Amino acid sequence: MKVGVITFPGTLDEGDAKRAVKLAGGEAVDLWHADTDLKGVDAVIIPGGFSYGDYLRCGAIASLAPVMGSVIDRAKGGMPVLGICNGFQVLCEAGLLPGALIRNDQQKFICREQVLRVENNTTAWTNGYDQDAEITIPLKNGEGSYQALDETIEELEGEGRVVFRYVDVNPNGSRNNIAGITNAAGNIVGLMPHPEHAVEKGFGPDSALGTRTGLDGLPLFQSVLGVLQ
Template sequence: MTTRIGVITFPGSLDDRDAQRAIEIAGATPVALWHGSHDLDGVDALVLPGGFSYGDYLRAGSIAALAPIMVEVKAAAAKGMPVLGICNGFQMLVEAHLLPGGLIRNAHQQFIRRDQRLVVESASTAWTSDFTTGQEIVIPLKNADGGYIAADDELDRLEGEGLVAFRYAGVNPNGSLRDIAGIANERGNVVGLMPHPEHAVEEGFGPNTPAAMRSGIDGLGFFTSAIAAVVGAAA
């Protein structure tokens, strides 16, 4: 049985097609879903893609968090379905209270785009099992509101419970507290991060590596991890 992973398109989504292609390359079937629907079409996992949903009015991701389909996303997440929020999708997850904390304007007040080094802090989530804890990966980053914030006690809890999934390495590009680039929920099925793994899944289109220009495919592990999680849950 082929794993079916849904990608939700919101008004202003930019990377939904890229996420669909990444899912296909990883070996699953991408399923296009619409923000105004209440139907998840029987998918096994979900991706909330990057972009500027609803023009980032009010706060990035805040209006999308109230979209009709988010009722189903919350219910599916509560039942253990793997859910990945990428960039704007991460912002939606915190605005929907599926993940703690918040995302604010970059510390330097400018949009940033770079190939970003990350350290995998947790390989025990549905989206990171194909990595190893402490592994360094490189995937593209592009955002204007990527500064992760939370109260000190919440940050201590995230650290203490192993819920920091990724941390920036080399440089903190947006002022995120404690260099946090991505987090997971307690169950490990919901993960959000600011960098874009869907842009590092195919040779010729990813970050540069010592082996060759544009050859980085570190993002592929996110999607193969989710497939493994779905297959494992069904076994």
């Protein structure tokens, strides 16, 4: 299965995302921001970084890049899309996910190991997890506070579209401790923490449960490959 990984000017985690795809058993395909051809990929990952230097608003310029027009069309047709950190911001700016990511409430960049609870394990990207599993993956952001209108939050909660929730501590002021969400169809997921940094033993944080040392992010990438087979 082919999973495209987009590079924008300022992207810095595309190498890690491609490695995660390969470790999960897929074929990673490079996609460039200025191209419209998705090269026949079956899914797309928008990785973290600082696309276009985070000018204007984080992810705002990237959401208008030529490649995103093709991603939006395919995503609306059911193609799985994952946005990580800056990628989550891009998905919100592109209108594929509701809400927005704003400056962390303490006005500081955060870099830490973060415990998350899997709130929805039925999406294309989370079906490899147990429901309510607690996982530990890295978090690194300056604009990671998820905000949305009250009615949007009620809709996300009522429809089970909160995919990941921060456990024990809310690191950035996100409403309802939301760390990641999905669209109604479950093919599009955005999250602020970085699962691609927890896919190899010895290189990722210890699991909250101590059962998947350094590997808590890998099921996201394995999940989508299982869906695509």
